[in-house]
Amino acid sequence: MNKDVMICGVGGQGTVLASKIIAAAAMEEGNCVHSAETIGMAQRGGSVTSHVRIGEEACSPLIPHGSAQLMLAFEPAEAVRNLCYMQQGGIIVVNTAATKPVTASLTGSGYDGTDMTAYLADKYNCIFVNADELCRPYGSTKFFNIMMLGIAAGSGALGIAKDTITGQIEKRIPARFADINKQAFLAGYAIGEREMTR
Amino acid sequence: MKEYVMGNGAIALGALAAGVNLVAGYPGTPSSEIIETVARYPHEGVHVEWSVNEKAALEVAVAAAYSGARALVTMKQMGLNVASDPLMSVAYVGVKGGLVIVSADDPGPISSQTEQDGRRYADFARIPVFDPSSPEEAFAMVQDAFEYSEKYNTPVLLRPTTRVCHAYASIVIPDQYAPKEFDGFEKDTGRWVIFPRLSHINHAKMEARNAEVGKDFSAYRFNTVEGAATGKHVKAVVTSGISYACVKECLKDQPAARGNSQADPVRLIRIATAFPFPEDFAVNALDGVDEVLCIEELSPYLEEQILKTAGRHGLKIKVRGKLDGTVPHNGEISTDLAAGILREAYGIQAGFDTVDTSDAPPLPVRPPVLCAGCSHRASFYAVKQAMKGRKAIFCGDIGCYTLGNAMPLDMVDTCLCMGAGITMAQGFAHTHDDRVCFGFVGDSTFFASGMTGVVNAVYNEADMILCVLDNSTTAMTGHQPHPGTGRNMMGNVVEKVDIAAVLKGIGVPDVAVIDPFDLDTAVATVREFADKKGVKAIVFKSPCIALSKPGAPYAVDSAKCINCRKCIREIGCPALVTSGDAVLIDPNLCTGCGLCASICPVEAIGGDVCE
Numbered sequence: 020m021n022k023d024v025m026i027c028g029v030g031g032q033g034t035v036l037a038s039k040i041i042a043a044a045a046m047e048e049g050n051c052v053h054s055a056e057t058i059g060m061a062q063r064g065g066s067v068t069s070h071v072r073i074g075e076e077a078c079s080p081l082i083p084h085g086s087a088q089l090m091l092a093f094e095p096a097e098a099v100r101n102l103c104y105m106q107q108g109g110i111i112v113v114n115t116a117a118t119k120p121v122t123a124s125l126t127g128s129g130y131d132g133t134d135m136t137a138y139l140a141d142k143y144n145c146i147f148v149n150a151d152e153l154c155r156p157y158g159s160t161k162f163f164n165i166m167m168l169g170i171a172a173g174s175g176a177l178g179i180a181k182d183t184i185t186g187q188i189e190k191r192i193p194a195r196f197a198d199i200n201k202q203a204f205l206a207g208y209a210i211g212e213r214e215m216t217r
Numbered sequence: 218m219k220e221y222v223m224g225n226g227a228i229a230l231g232a233l234a235a236g237v238n239l240v241a242g243y244p245g246t247p248s249s250e251i252i253e254t255v256a257r258y259p260h261e262g263v264h265v266e267w268s269v270n271e272k273a274a275l276e277v278a279v280a281a282a283y284s285g286a287r288a289l290v291t292m293k294q295m296g297l298n299v300a301s302d303p304l305m306s307v308a309y310v311g312v313k314g315g316l317v318i319v320s321a322d323d324p325g326p327i328s329s330q331t332e333q334d335g336r337r338y339a340d341f342a343r344i345p346v347f348d349p350s351s352p353e354e355a356f357a358m359v360q361d362a363f364e365y366s367e368k369y370n371t372p373v374l375l376r377p378t379t380r381v382c383h384a385y386a387s388i389v390i391p392d393q394y395a396p397k398e399f400d401g402f403e404k405d406t407g408r409w410v411i412f413p414r415l416s417h418i419n420h421a422k423m424e425a426r427n428a429e430v431g432k433d434f435s436a437y438r439f440n441t442v443e444g445a446a447t448g449k450h451v452k453a454v455v456t457s458g459i460s461y462a463c464v465k466e467c468l469k470d471q472p473a474a475r476g477n478s479q480a481d482p483v484r485l486i487r488i489a490t491a492f493p494f495p496e497d498f499a500v501n502a503l504d505g506v507d508e509v510l511c512i513e514e515l516s517p518y519l520e521e522q523i524l525k526t527a528g529r530h531g532l533k534i535k536v537r538g539k540l541d542g543t544v545p546h547n548g549e550i551s552t553d554l555a556a557g558i559l560r561e562a563y564g565i566q567a568g569f570d571t572v573d574t575s576d577a578p579p580l581p582v583r584p585p586v587l588c589a590g591c592s593h594r595a596s597f598y599a600v601k602q603a604m605k606g607r608k609a610i611f612c613g614d615i616g617c618y619t620l621g622n623a624m625p626l627d628m629v630d631t632c633l634c635m636g637a638g639i640t641m642a643q644g645f646a647h648t649h650d651d652r653v654c655f656g657f658v659g660d661s662t663f664f665a666s667g668m669t670g671v672v673n674a675v676y677n678e679a680d681m682i683l684c685v686l687d688n689s690t691t692a693m694t695g696h697q698p699h700p701g702t703g704r705n706m707m708g709n710v711v712e713k714v715d716i717a718a719v720l721k722g723i724g725v726p727d728v729a730v731i732d733p734f735d736l737d738t739a740v741a742t743v744r745e746f747a748d749k750k751g752v753k754a755i756v757f758k759s760p761c762i763a764l765s766k767p768g769a770p771y772a773v774d775s776a777k778c779i780n781c782r783k784c785i786r787e788i789g790c791p792a793l794v795t796s797g798d799a800v801l802i803d804p805n806l807c808t809g810c811g812l813c814a815s816i817c818p819v820e821a822i823g824g825d826v827c828e
Contacts, residue, residue: 085569
């Protein structure tokens with residue numbers, strides 16, 4: 020398999036764990052994997068990206084523009100910011116719940132993500148989900164990263180088997196949180212399957 | 218054993234595989250994970266430490282190398298400036314055991330003050346340098362670097378860049394490794410004591426050795442020539458490091474490789490050992506070449522070496538790169554930038570079609586900010602309130618608290634380098650009688666290079682206020698321990714070095730230790746100190762919120778809130794958001810620090826059942 024997966028969001032949304040699970044699961048299925056993360060200053064409330072490159076063909080650690088087949092966007096504006104990485108005909112799973120930058124409350128800019136969502140709908144093949152709504156039963160949005168993985172896997176766009184990923188969740192997430200994360204993953208998986216048959 | 222690790226992890230594991238005996242360094246993005254990885258993997262018999270700064274780390278390692286042990290020193294590129302004093306001298310003295318200095322460069326820069334090029338430091342210090350283009354190569358090169366260091370009795374520099382340090386790849390490490398056995402230090406004053414006469418003799422020896430190393434490097438396995446191009450009028454690309462990976466990504470789909478002759482084929486020359494320059498290799502690689510495009514980050518180092526080589530050997534080659542404006546001087550080389558340069562210069566159709574986003578709505582800007590609940594916010598706010606209506610200069614320093622520059626706090630007037638906040642506050646004090654001069658420094662930075670500045674200020678009778686923002690960790694680089702935290706990298710609990718006691722010992726008469734979230738006391742202390750002469754110090758002590766258990770979130774009582782927005786206008790906490798006209802607290806971000814509640818004029822913010 021040769022596949023570039025772009026994961027983007029805002030610091031603190033759990034994008035790094037999502038990328039680590041994808042990388043580990045892809046390797047478990049026999050692929051060569053390279054990945055790269057934004058680390059350092061950008062983490063603190065800034066835009067973050069993880070580049071996961073599956074396959075022998077990748078040379079550079081970062082995905083070239085126009086090369087990603089799949090994007091997991093944890094925030095709508097971050098999806099638009101990183102749209103340049105997508106090739107034609109790929110798929111974007113995007114959270115429509117916007118994260119306002121601190122500057123937005125200060126300057127009174129009315130950013131709420133709706134114009135980003137509308138732009139994406141017009142421009143690209145997207146699965147739109149809302150983290151706040153989906154995570155309500157869990158009482159916290161901190162399981163959303165694993166749910167995103169589920170949606171991507173369920174849609175078939177990730178190309179990694181369900182069991183491989185649940186196995187990695189068990190391996191990488193402390194036992195007392197593993198069950199609830201698996202539930203979140205399976206709930207996401209069902210959404211992904213449903214979206215693809217629509 | 219196969220491990221999926223970061224480039225920094227690969228360097229650490231390579232050093233362990235090479236039998237390293239001692240590892241020392243100071244945290245700095247993008248290099249910090251090297252020492253953390255060494256500490257995480259089995260390393261029995263290996264001494265690991267976070268030193269107080271890079272100079273200390275290198276000196277500790279030099280002693281190990283004089284003893285015949287293998288030593289690794291890690292730092293970011295700015296750290297090499299701090300360590301340059303021992304570096305320049307140890308280059309003259311030489312070593313017995315392998316001494317490898319890893320200094321991670323940061324093209325962009327992404328999280329640094331400068332875009333300096335470590336290869337130039339190697340040239341300046343006259344020591345060999347290795348420049349990996351991937352984590353896999355970094356793993357191999359750190360082991361090669363130890364071999365070369367011992368073969369030629371010289372310190373060696375390994376110069377990875379951010380994208381190598383922070384890229385992940387699979388590394389096969391030996392199931393078993395052990396630290397090197399070594400003889401120990403032998404007294405030999407003619408060898409280990411640097412005197413002008415020794416330097417005079419060794420200078421000549423170093424240059425003779427470097428000529429030899431350059432020849433050796435001409436056969437080095439990571440200096441490579443690729444591409445089908447042969448014969449005359451060949452076009453070449455000379456590159457290294459991550460730029461090599463990017464150019465390779467572009468050339469893998471070039472028409473010539475697909476049997477299409479729309480463009481001339483290109484010869485790809487990669488030089489992984491910039492100094493001593495492998496001249497024989499370069500001359501061979503340039504055979505039949507009439508045009509060279511140098512694609513490299515930070516500085517035109519290889520480009521200048523190619524120009525020199527062409528001059529010395531009378532090669533008629535057109536050399537393009539940074540010096541003629543073909544390649545930008547600043548910023549990273551990405552695959553997309555390399556594709557554009559190759560298209561422009563050589564007509565190669567590299568890169569993929571992209572989605573046109575020129576019609577996208579304006580994107581929100583997300584500058585980095587202090588975390589919700591960060592104690593630095595409270596400290597800055599207290600000083601700002603205390604200085605309302607007075608003239609003051611706020612000298613910042615390197616760490617999370619540099620982010621105190623952001624609106625609405627706006628409390629960093631200068632930021633230069635590690636420790637400069639203190640000494641610059643002193644400098645302003647001598648040039649501005651009418652202003653209160655503040656130096657802000659973090660706890661780790663205080664130990665790294667703050668203490669000598671305080672001595673200087675006391676000795677030279679400055680009127681200034683030192684604010685130590687003590688969150689008991691090195692937060693910005695990933696929470697490394699330091700002398701004030703009471704634990705070290707050997708896993709031991711040690712006596713904490715008490716910052717207030719250090720300041721008193723230096724002779725600072727007024728030293729207050731306060732909780733920054735006790736806003737009234739904090740403001741009163743700053744006001745009191747501002748009216749006193751001499752050096753005064755306030756230690757704002759409160760643990761980093763990222764390492765503490767957050768309290769229950771606060772909430773805004775909408776019935777009481779008069780929507781004055783003082784909380785938003787004055788403290789800029791990311792947990793304070795607006796929804797329509799209403800001010801809300803995001804319960805996912807709020808840590809219950811209470812700073813906003815303490816400034817609300819109508820007591821509308823509370824920690825209980827407010828809505």
